[in-house]
Amino acid sequence: xxxxxxxxxxxxxxxxxxxxxxxxxxxxxxxxxxxxxxxxxxxxxxxxxxxxxxxxxxxxxxxxxxxxxxxxxxxxxxxxxxxxxxxxxxxxxxxxxxxxxxxxxxxxxxxxxxxxxxxxxxxxxxxxxxxxxxxxxxxxxxxxxxxxxxxxxxxxxxxxxxxxxxxxxxxxxxxxxxxxxxxxxxxxxxxxxxxxxxxxxxxxxxxxxxxxxxxxxxxxxxxxxxxxxxxxxxxxxxxxxxxxxxxxxxxxxxxxxxxxxxxxxxxxxxxxxxxxxxxxxxxxxxxxxxxxxxxxxxxxxxxxxxxxxxxxxxxxxxxxxxxxxxxxxxxxxxxxxxxxxxxxxxxxxxxxxxxx
Amino acid sequence: xxxxxxxxxxxxxxxxxxxxxxxxxxxxxxxxxxxxxxxxxxxxxxxxxxxxxxxxxxxxxxxxxxxxxxxxxxxxxxxxxxxxxxxxxxxxxxxxxxxxxxxxxxxxxxxxxxxxxxxxxxxxxxxxxxxxxxxxxxxxxxxxxxxxxxxxxxxxxxxxxxxxxxxxxxxxxxxxxxxxxxxxxxxxxxxxxxxxxxxxxxxxxxxxxxxxxxxxxxxxxxxxxxxxxxxxxxxxxxxxxxxxxxxxxxxxxxxxxxxxxxxxxxxxxxxxxxxxxxxxxxxxxxxxxxxxxxxxxxxxxxxxxxxxxxxxxxxxxxxxxxxxxxxxxxxxxxxxxxxxxxxxxxxxxxxxxxxx
Ligand SMILES: CC(C)[C@H](C(=O)O)[C@@H](O)C(=O)O
Ligand SMILES: CC(C)[C@H](C(=O)O)[C@@H](O)C(=O)O
Numbered sequence: 001x002x003x004x005x006x007x008x009x010x011x012x013x014x015x016x017x018x019x020x021x022x023x024x025x026x027x028x029x030x031x032x033x034x035x036x037x038x039x040x041x042x043x044x045x046x047x048x049x050x051x052x053x054x055x056x057x058x059x060x061x062x063x064x065x066x067x068x069x070x071x072x073x074x075x076x077x078x079x080x081x082x083x084x085x086x087x088x089x090x091x092x093x094x095x096x097x098x099x100x101x102x103x104x105x106x107x108x109x110x111x112x113x114x115x116x117x118x119x120x121x122x123x124x125x126x127x128x129x130x131x132x133x134x135x136x137x138x139x140x141x142x143x144x145x146x147x148x149x150x151x152x153x154x155x156x157x158x159x160x161x162x163x164x165x166x167x168x169x170x171x172x173x174x175x176x177x178x179x180x181x182x183x184x185x186x187x188x189x190x191x192x193x194x195x196x197x198x199x200x201x202x203x204x205x206x207x208x209x210x211x212x213x214x215x216x217x218x219x220x221x222x223x224x225x226x227x228x229x230x231x232x233x234x235x236x237x238x239x240x241x242x243x244x245x246x247x248x249x250x251x252x253x254x255x256x257x258x259x260x261x262x263x264x265x266x267x268x269x270x271x272x273x274x275x276x277x278x279x280x281x282x283x284x285x286x287x288x289x290x291x292x293x294x295x296x297x298x299x300x301x302x303x304x305x306x307x308x309x310x311x312x313x314x315x316x317x318x319x320x321x322x323x324x325x326x327x328x329x330x331x332x333x334x335x336x337x338x339x340x341x342x343x344x345x346x347x348x349x350x351x352x353x354x355x356x
Numbered sequence: 357x358x359x360x361x362x363x364x365x366x367x368x369x370x371x372x373x374x375x376x377x378x379x380x381x382x383x384x385x386x387x388x389x390x391x392x393x394x395x396x397x398x399x400x401x402x403x404x405x406x407x408x409x410x411x412x413x414x415x416x417x418x419x420x421x422x423x424x425x426x427x428x429x430x431x432x433x434x435x436x437x438x439x440x441x442x443x444x445x446x447x448x449x450x451x452x453x454x455x456x457x458x459x460x461x462x463x464x465x466x467x468x469x470x471x472x473x474x475x476x477x478x479x480x481x482x483x484x485x486x487x488x489x490x491x492x493x494x495x496x497x498x499x500x501x502x503x504x505x506x507x508x509x510x511x512x513x514x515x516x517x518x519x520x521x522x523x524x525x526x527x528x529x530x531x532x533x534x535x536x537x538x539x540x541x542x543x544x545x546x547x548x549x550x551x552x553x554x555x556x557x558x559x560x561x562x563x564x565x566x567x568x569x570x571x572x573x574x575x576x577x578x579x580x581x582x583x584x585x586x587x588x589x590x591x592x593x594x595x596x597x598x599x600x601x602x603x604x605x606x607x608x609x610x611x612x613x614x615x616x617x618x619x620x621x622x623x624x625x626x627x628x629x630x631x632x633x634x635x636x637x638x639x640x641x642x643x644x645x646x647x648x649x650x651x652x653x654x655x656x657x658x659x660x661x662x663x664x665x666x667x668x669x670x671x672x673x674x675x676x677x678x679x680x681x682x683x684x685x686x687x688x689x690x691x692x693x694x695x696x697x698x699x700x701x702x703x704x705x706x707x708x709x710x711x712x
């Protein structure tokens with residue numbers, strides 16, 4: 001008997017459709033062993049759709065996506081500087097709209113340096129950490145404004161909003177995650193010495209919630225110092241919990257030191273299950289290399305592993321990760337494979353490992 | 357005939373006094389050749405002073421510092437977590453208070469990888485860029501607040517304020533700097549796709565001011581992407597202009613990739629000359645290694661070079677930089693010298709080079 005999962009698939013723009021095709025290939029290959037029957041609905045959304053119809057995300061699309069069990073997203077965004085997109089903000093209107101409306105308060109971004117991957121760091125050490133980035137508050141709320149725009153008297157403000165409700169729940173998730181990991185260590189990253197109000201609420205809630213997790217070691221770093229450690233001693237980190245903007249910055253940097261955001265997966269998670277969670281590679285739509293079958297589908301495939309974790313089949317997720325790890329170890333910089341050849345190889349590897 | 361410069365010296369806490377002593381040593385050695393007579397006033401400020409007197413920065417001190425021609429600062433800040441400092445914010449009350457009151461709207465932070473320095477990057481390339489960080493606006497303004505503090509209904513906000521007046525002047529400074537450099541390239545770093553109001557004013561003013569500098573090539577990166585390039589291709593940067601918070605983050609990362617913030621100098625500059633500019637190493641007070649004569653005074657000495665540039669004697673500043681470069685090339689990780697031995701060596705080198 002298999003469980004039916006209604007999956008909303010948003011391939012998006014640029015390389016999105018190519019990498020999502022490979023992710024779906026791998027998901028379809030593992031679904032039967034995971035006891036899952038995946039029913040996919042494709043949504044055509046992103047810059048391409050906007051240019052065709054003028055819509056970024058209609059209420060109808062949003063309601064329809066919401067009614068699914070989970071979402072797989074490729075990447076959205078048009079060619080940078082395209083004048084036809086000047087008045088559309090695909091990021092705020094689509095990606096952030098989904099994250100906020102679907103209450104994705106945990107943005108989960110694991111970082112590992114896979115054997116065989118070239119890190120730009122000469123001596124990265126044994127890197128294996130997860131950034132738990134808050135997804136629904138902070139400077140991302142869009143609560144800003146400007147007056148006298150375009151004049152010498154313009155004032156433009158952005159408000160970072162942080163609530164005890166919002167911070168407590170993501171901090172709790174991070175502590176639970178830290179407790180489940182061997183190192184049991186949590187690092188809060190913020191800028192409490194300057195952003196005293198926002199920093200204060202984060203610090204206090206890490207203290208309060210932390211009291212319930214006496215076996216988790218807690219530590220604090222200012223965001224500027226955290227970037228230093230990410231390049232000088234990334235192996236020191238286990239679970240990092242941080243706000244929406246700092247999380248954005250730290251996870252791109254984490255992707256870079258671990259050999260490129262072509263390998264970085266993420267889950268936008270609503271742990272309460274009230275809304276579908278969304279899984280997506282950290283990379284963007286890279287329109288310059290779209291359609292050439294040269295994009296790396298690994299991050300999209302690893303996002304499927306996060307989806308499988310979320311669906312409660314971590315062993316199958318592990319099989320996908322093992323196949324990815326093995327595949328990465330065979331890669332040769334001088335003989336790259338096509339996007340679909342990489343997907344085929346990983347699909348075949350998981351299939352044969354599950355058949356055993 | 358020599359010009360008298362009244363210099364306010366704030367050694368500060370931790371390693372501050374040790375590194376400032378070496379910086380002053382070098383400054384005194386070059387002053388006569390630079391046609392300068394340096395009159396120093398010492399200000400005892402920082403965590404130590406606060407613990408003794410309860411004062412962070414009195415109006416009297418502030419007025420007195422303001423009446424000087426320039427400021428040399430070591431580092432301020434007590435032992436992290438010291439409960440006696442819980443209600444003092446030395447950073448906001450002293451360091452940021454000086455930067456804001458003295459209208460230090462340009463925070464200048466050059467990054468070079470000196471020959472012989474070990475970068476954590478295996479292949480950094482030829483790195484030589486300057487971050488022009490805005491110093492008086494953005495999320496640093498302290499314009500935030502919180503209600504229902506400590507309750508489950510707490511809301512804590514921070515407001516980033518960006519004005520055409522404030523952005524235009526720092527952007528103009530950055531363009532002028534870029535125009536004076538061989539590469540003539542300026543990169544704006546922001547997060548315009550999310551922080552649309554603050555990002556909008558920065559983008560527009562870079563466009564407007566840029567039109568007056570047709571020979572400067574302009575480019576834009578989101579802050580997250582900028583951190584990636586800082587580890588994968590830092591040699592691509594020439595002049596970066598960015599806001600107060602992004603500048604804080606990028607310059608610590610820049611310090612790390614160039615071999616440690618022990619080498620990173622900064623100038624908090626009021627280009628109008630209405631207030632004294634302030635020169636300081638990027639590093640903090642490092643109380644754990646204070647008083648042991650093991651701190652590296654290089655960043656403080658390079659801050660003196662920035663002071664000399666500011667005083668209009670760039671050739672003498674160059675002599676200091678050359679002596680530092682030569683000294684760094686001789687350093688051996690396994691036989692470190694004391695703080696004052698490093699200062700002596702650099703002082704002797706500049707003295708003999710000026711005598712020639
Ligand atoms: C595209 C952009 C809005 C997004 C973000 O800032 O969150 C991206 O950088 C990410 O990290 O997923
Ligand atoms: C100490 C702190 C307030 C300061 C800042 O954030 O500006 C420091 O990190 C710096 O970069 O000079």
